[in-house]
Structures are given as C-alpha cells and as structure tokens.
Amino acid sequence: MGTSPATHDATSPDTYSAPSPVNARRRTAALRRRLIPLAISTLGLLAGLGLWQWAGQRDPVLFATPGRSLSALATLTEDGTLPSALLSSGRLLVVGLALAIVAGVGFGLLLSRARLLRGSTDWLLFALQSVPIVALAPLILSAFGFGLPAKTLVVFLTAVFPIAVNTAEGAHRVPATLLEVARTFRSSEWRIWKDVLLPHTVPYAMTGVRQGIAMAFVGTLAAEFFLNASGVGGLLLAASTRFDSATVLGLTLLVSVLAVALMGCGRAVEGYFARWREATS
Amino acid sequence: MTTIKSVARAVPAGSGNDTRAADGTGAGSGATVLLDGLTMRFGERTVSKDINLTIGAGEVLSIVGPSGCGKTTLLRAVAGLIPPAEGAVRIDGHAVDGTPDGVAMVFQHFGLFPWKTVESNVAYALRVRGTGKKEALDRARELITLVGLSGFEKSYPHQLSGGMQQRTGLARALAVRPRLLLMDEPFGALDAQTREVLQFELLRIWQDHPVTMLFVTHSIDEAVLFGNRIAVLGGRPSGVTELIDVTLPPDRDRSVLATPEFLAIRERVWSLVMNAESGR
Numbered sequence: 001m002g003t004s005p006a007t008h009d010a011t012s013p014d015t016y017s018a019p020s021p022v023n024a025r026r027r028t029a030a031l032r033r034r035l036i037p038l039a040i041s042t043l044g045l046l047a048g049l050g051l052w053q054w055a056g057q058r059d060p061v062l063f064a065t066p067g068r069s070l071s072a073l074a075t076l077t078e079d080g081t082l083p084s085a086l087l088s089s090g091r092l093l094v095v096g097l098a099l100a101i102v103a104g105v106g107f108g109l110l111l112s113r114a115r116l117l118r119g120s121t122d123w124l125l126f127a128l129q130s131v132p133i134v135a136l137a138p139l140i141l142s143a144f145g146f147g148l149p150a151k152t153l154v155v156f157l158t159a160v161f162p163i164a165v166n167t168a169e170g171a172h173r174v175p176a177t178l179l180e181v182a183r184t185f186r187s188s189e190w191r192i193w194k195d196v197l198l199p200h201t202v203p204y205a206m207t208g209v210r211q212g213i214a215m216a217f218v219g220t221l222a223a224e225f226f227l228n229a230s231g232v233g234g235l236l237l238a239a240s241t242r243f244d245s246a247t248v249l250g251l252t253l254l255v256s257v258l259a260v261a262l263m264g265c266g267r268a269v270e271g272y273f274a275r276w277r278e279a280t281s
Numbered sequence: 282m283t284t285i286k287s288v289a290r291a292v293p294a295g296s297g298n299d300t301r302a303a304d305g306t307g308a309g310s311g312a313t314v315l316l317d318g319l320t321m322r323f324g325e326r327t328v329s330k331d332i333n334l335t336i337g338a339g340e341v342l343s344i345v346g347p348s349g350c351g352k353t354t355l356l357r358a359v360a361g362l363i364p365p366a367e368g369a370v371r372i373d374g375h376a377v378d379g380t381p382d383g384v385a386m387v388f389q390h391f392g393l394f395p396w397k398t399v400e401s402n403v404a405y406a407l408r409v410r411g412t413g414k415k416e417a418l419d420r421a422r423e424l425i426t427l428v429g430l431s432g433f434e435k436s437y438p439h440q441l442s443g444g445m446q447q448r449t450g451l452a453r454a455l456a457v458r459p460r461l462l463l464m465d466e467p468f469g470a471l472d473a474q475t476r477e478v479l480q481f482e483l484l485r486i487w488q489d490h491p492v493t494m495l496f497v498t499h500s501i502d503e504a505v506l507f508g509n510r511i512a513v514l515g516g517r518p519s520g521v522t523e524l525i526d527v528t529l530p531p532d533r534d535r536s537v538l539a540t541p542e543f544l545a546i547r548e549r550v551w552s553l554v555m556n557a558e559s560g561r
Binding site for chain 2: 177178180181182183184185186187188191195196199200276
C-alpha cells in the first residue's frame, strides 16, 4: 500500500473537462490520452506472449507454450472440472469478500464517530494488516476444521484489513467544517451519516474494496491449497505437483484475467461514487 | 457575472415582498442577541474576556479587529458550536446550547457539500428539518434565482467559481428563513471584484429581508457598509475596545462609499483597528 488511499484517481487537473462545450481538439486530445496507454499495454501483452512462446519452445517441461496452456484449459472445461472448480472458488471468494466489505466498511465508519474506539483499536488494525494472513492459512484452517467456514474465514481475513483501514482513513478525514455546517443546520445524527460521513467515505472505502478484491483472490487460492484442496486452487496445486505446466500457466492466466475484470468493476463503482470529485471525470 | 439590476429582475415579480409577507419578516424583525460576560478559552489560552454586547432585532453588528483576536470564535459561540468558558449567549432571551432554530451561518470557505449539486446544497437546509423533497427543492430553486444562480442548479460546487459557491452558501443560509444571520468573513476568500459584486447583492437581499446579522469581517469598508454599529475588538485577551454607531442612512447602495460620512467613519474604525493591532 505505497500510495495514499483514494488519491490514485485524483490525477492531474487536466483530465478534468469543464461542463462547458468541449471543442473537438480537446476531445481528440482526450482520446489520444486514452489510446496511448492502451496501445502500450497491448504491445506489452504481445511481447509477453512472444516471450512466453519462446521460453515454452526452449524448455517445454518447465514452460508450456501459450497454445498448450489454452488447450489444457479447454480440456478441463470439457470434462467439467474447471467450471465446477470456478463455481466453488467463486462462491468462496464472493462470500468471503462480501463479509469483509460489510465488516470492514462498517467498522471503519464506526471509528469515525467513536473517538474512544478509534484511539483504542486503530493500532491493532494496522498491526493486523501487516500480518501475512496467507502464511497463517494452515493454522486457521486446522483450527476451524478445513471446511467451507474455515476457508471463508481465510478469505475474509485477507480482504478485511485493507477495506477497514481505507474506510477508517476516509472517515477520519471528513472535513471538520462540513460537520460544523451540519451542526449549525441542526442535523440529526442519522442525517450527519447520510449527508456527510457516508458520501465522503464511500470513495475511500471503494479504494479499500479494490485492494480487498486483489487480496481475496490470493486468500481464496491459499485457502484452497491446504489439506482439503478444492476449487481452482486445488486444480492449480494438483497440476503443479505433477509438473503439468500447461495447466498451471493456463489457470494462472485465467485467475489474473478474472482479477483484472473484477478490479475493473471495482474501479467503475469507485468512480461512480466519486463523481463529485474535482479531478474525476 | 450578474449585476445587481439583472438579478433583481430575475426574481419573479413581487416575490421578494411575497416571501417577506409570508414569513412575517417585516422590517425590524429578527432575533435579539445578548452576549453576557462572554469569555472564550482554548485550553489554557484565553482568547477573549468578558464581552458584553446587545444586538437588537433587525440590527446589523459588524465585528472587526486584528487577525487572531477571536472574531470568528465569538461568532461560533453565538452559533452554539463552542461553549463559552464563562458567561452566556442569549438569543431571544434563551441561553444558546447548540445552534437554535432560525439561526443560519455563512462560512468563509463556503462549507458546501462537494457531493451535492447547487440545488441539493440549498435544499439541504430544509431537508434536515424534515421538509418534503419536492417542497424543499421548489424553495431551493426560488432562492437560487434570488442569489442569481439560475441555470446552475445541477452543477457541483467544484464546477463553480468562488463567488458562485458563496452565492450557494448564502441561498442555503436564507433557506431556513433565518431570524439571525451569522456571517463569518463571507467574502474573505473571494477576489476583490467578486467581493464587491456580492457585497451589494447581499445588501440588496438584506434590505428586502431585514434580519439580525452579526458580520465578522477583515474589511473595514464592508464593516461600515453593512453595520448599524461596529464592534472593534482588541487587546489580549480581546475585549470590545470601541462600539461605533454608523450614522449612515439605512437604505445604502454603492453611492454611499463616496460620502464624507462613510469616509469619516472608515477612518475612525481604521485607526482603532490599527491601535488594537499595535497594542498587541
């Protein structure tokens, strides 16, 4: 978490276009700004694929070629193992993540209005955030019985801290003036939440959720690795132990694509809630 | 920038008088304010000591003084945002504990909700007191017209200039039909030209809806232009060093700035503030 939360999207003010009629030159400039990164990432992707192909041809045991990886995925899809594994992993991810969002956002918000709670627990939050939950996964799983609840707990724990920390950070930064405005207009506590705390905090919370999504992917695979292996993590582990590099690489690729897609959704939601911000467009 | 005249025209015919009749804010109406031995402290530091002031219904009291003399603190005490260390603030005879109904504040840095549009920001003042959505929005749009912001109802604050943001802040304060307006250097964050335009618009609006007003400002011109009286704060901890009657006609406009009386009062206030400043 090198960047400060919720500021990634607050890019330079020139990405912000005024509501006044936009002239054509400005529009092409905006288009160019979007196309160039796209072109560069496409080139990078192609270069990566080329490199992969080259490596695969040189060392067919360690590196299956992209083509073989894809056909391995196709085989897994045909015999039904991949769809059912995806379903099982997906369920684990979604349930764990949903619980993490509810708990993380809820706790983060609570901290903003309860000074005592904040003073007494925020150090704990930071301490726990730096614990590699993945490393503790075997312990957690054996303590809670290797079943779905235990696996969900692992996913929950990997995802909840970035969400809680970012939410708390946002809630903590609610401008004092706006709280004063609310007080001079005799706002009720519930309206303070609705008018001030929530709208201000949601973009921060969404930044946390995006980080939480990435962590939840790691958490899901880790939870599936140990003992009672299941889902995509189980497939990955099984393929890895029999040196089936085609399946390993194919599944890795699939997981990355899914993660990027989910993060994209997260970013879109974040952008929606932050549309009042100056630099977002 | 809209001129005073065009805004006056933008108001539906007679609406100024209608609202005035409807809410009974005729001339001289407004709350009375009593500062009774008010002492303000921040921790160990006493900011101001034993301030006694009486502000009559419909009166405008300007508060000036060197920076850091506790002008804004005083205003915040009247708003019930910070409790006095000693003494009390009484509005209409009732001791202040939290902002009373009918008191509205205009903030130096506007205090608009960046996630609300102009009309939602104005309607907010009514929504928090339980007014229905449609009624609140209708009233908000009336006020937006009154402050000359028609056409910007759906804009977000960051899309507006400072002057337009403060017009929104003013409309929001007026939405509660206040009996006491607390102005915390309302034009202090604006450029000189915008500031002047807004001063005269506020003056016009105030003359249509005269209510009691406490006007904290750095600008001596502004203090003289708006005030029926001017309280000069000074000393450390600060107190009221002088209370000046502004002997200008109640119906003021831009021409008053050039009158000898205006200049004389301005000079007097200026030298008092300078004395207070050098005495620190």
